[in-house]
Amino acid sequence: MKFILALALACYFSSGDGVVYICDSSLSVAYHFKRDCRGLNNCKHEVIKTNQADAEKLGLKICGWED
Template sequence: MVSIKRLWLSSLIFIIHISCINTSDVYVCNSPNAQRYHLNVKCRGLSNCSYKTIKTTVQKAKKEGRTLCKWER
């Protein structure tokens, strides 16, 4: 019975840990004309970027005036 309780507790801790993972990371093209941020580095809209792709946060991207890519809405 103790092993079932441990398994249940371990599962609960794992689920809580997974739900707390930071999902606010986004990707932006480092072009001076880029206006969008992307949730996926392989986004169709980001594939046209000829500059470096940068990982940043949603907050920073929005602060720079960027909006979510239309392909990811």
């Protein structure tokens, strides 16, 4: 059962459709799976909820703090 859940989660996040958070700044370089990710601590702009595919279209990469 754990394997199926892990596989489902992996497919969900690798599909590019998962919910992510980005800092609404032209200087942003990363997206985050968690709203409270420490990588968003320095965001001085609005934090926007979007999907992974759209974040990647903006040229953003996964945050280095994400495990």
